[in-house]
Amino acid sequence: MFTGIIQGTGTITSIDRKISSSTFSIELDNLSKNLSLGSSVSIDGVCLTVTNQENTLVYFDVIQETLSRTTLGNAKEGGMVNLERALKVGDELGGHLLSGHIMCTSSVISMKNNGEGVDVEISLNEKLKPFIMEKGYIAIDGISLTIGEVNSNSFNLHLIPETLDRTTINSKTEGSMVNIEIDSMTQAIVSTVSSMMKDQLKLNE
Numbered sequence: 092m093f094t095g096i097i098q099g100t101g102t103i104t105s106i107d108r109k110i111s112s113s114t115f116s117i118e119l120d121n122l123s124k125n126l127s128l129g130s131s132v133s134i135d136g137v138c139l140t141v142t143n144q145e146n147t148l149v150y151f152d153v154i155q156e157t158l159s160r161t162t163l164g165n166a167k168e169g170g171m172v173n174l175e176r177a178l179k180v181g182d183e184l185g186g187h188l189l190s191g192h193i194m195c196t197s198s199v200i201s202m203k204n205n206g207e208g209v210d211v212e213i214s215l216n217e218k219l220k221p222f223i224m225e226k227g228y229i230a231i232d233g234i235s236l237t238i239g240e241v242n243s244n245s246f247n248l249h250l251i252p253e254t255l256d257r258t259t260i261n262s263k264t265e266g267s268m269v270n271i272e273i274d275s276m277t278q279a280i281v282s283t284v285s286s287m288m289k290d291q292l293k294l295n296e
Contacts, residue, residue: 092178092188092189093133093175093177093189093190093233094175094178094187094235095186095189095230095233095234095235097174097175097234097257098122098174099119099122099174099257100171100172100174101118101174102117102118102170102171103166103167103168103169104118104169105168106166106167106168111155112152112154112155112158113153114150114153115139115150116149117150117151118148118149119147119148120147122176123144123146123147123149127141128142129141130176130177131191132149132151132175132176133189133191134163134173135161135232136173136189136193136234136270136271137193138190161196162196162232162269171259171262172232173232173234186235187228187276188274189235189272189274189275190272191233192272193272194272195216195271196270197214197215197219197271198214198267198268198269199213199263199266199269200265202264202265205249207251207252208249209249210247210248211250212246213245213246213248213269213271215241215244222281223238225240226238228273228274229248229271229274230270230273230274231248231260231269231270232259232269233272234260236248236254
């Protein structure tokens, strides 16, 4: 599990593309300390497993399904990614609980300066609509954020300087794709209410 509180950024140093998977090597710097084979790390919000390590350079195998469902499929050597180590028992939960399983990707419609912060508008597809509500939680490239205004085909995020400084989101431009995960509690509530409504409709038929 993860919290969406980004602990640092890393550089993709190489991508070995194979038929059914790709091996990413990523420079984790201080976040590589006390890692072991099999440890989980959130890379731009995607939960990946450590398969090898050479000092601060850490390797991850990414299967084709993950590549096709997330922005990692279009990642390039030299690209920067958000990093978060897996939550440990007793750690402070500063964001919201995330699994690192990306629901979908969406595109950035606009990024506009607003004082010291930035307002971001992101496209809203049909799959996301049931889960997007003003003041609700969302993870964008692994970053725990609160949703602002919601429109018919988009939603807004208001980014503070701290988020802009500590993550890769300030490098996004119009048309950039981002990974999206809805927090597990929201998913559970929406799923339960939807199921109850369907059952009620059946009873009324």
